[in-house]
């Protein structure tokens with residue numbers, strides 16, 4: 377039989393489709409049917425191993441700017457080195473008393489940076505000893521598939537192997553994580569509406585001189 381490159385290409389495409397990737401789009405709303413931004417979402421494969429991490433991807437940044445942390449919520453993979461650059465000219469004293477990561481780092485400003493490696497999964501709330509209103513939440517997960525919802529409450533994750541997953545959603549105003557099982561089909565994007573009951577926002581408002589609140 378003569379070699380037919382077109383047939384080979386078709387076969388490869390079919391194989392890729394069979395083994396191929398699916399996606400998920402999360403849309404998060406609260407009890408007032410308003411979009412929920414800054415929701416941390418991650419997918420753990422059920423019955424399949426997670427692919428090993430690329431060391432180059434194990435990096436994240438939580439900066440201090442205008443006397444706030446940015447971002448407010450972030451998911452990182454286990455083993456990620458989180459850098460804390462101080463973009464302000466004032467001093468910050470970044471700390472966490474959490475069990476996955478305990479640290480305390482004085483940062484004098486002018487882009488001074490220190491880093492902490494997140495080597496345990498879980499919730500790492502981060503504060504500043506000097507500015508009580510400053511808070512950030514780092515969620516350390518053992519999967520490469522995670523993110524946070526945008527201003528419209530949406531998050532799209534693509535290129536996941538087809539199969540079953542546990543989808544977990546976390547937000548500082550949730551009483552407990554929201555968990556559900558989903559099944560991803562190759563070549564399809566699954567729409568997952570996530571309806572949440574959020575507690576009132578009890579965050580201490582930031583200094584009036586430093587601009588508006590996020591909520």
Ligand SMILES: [Cu+2]
Pocket residue numbers: 443467468469504505506507510
């Ligand atoms: Cu501070």
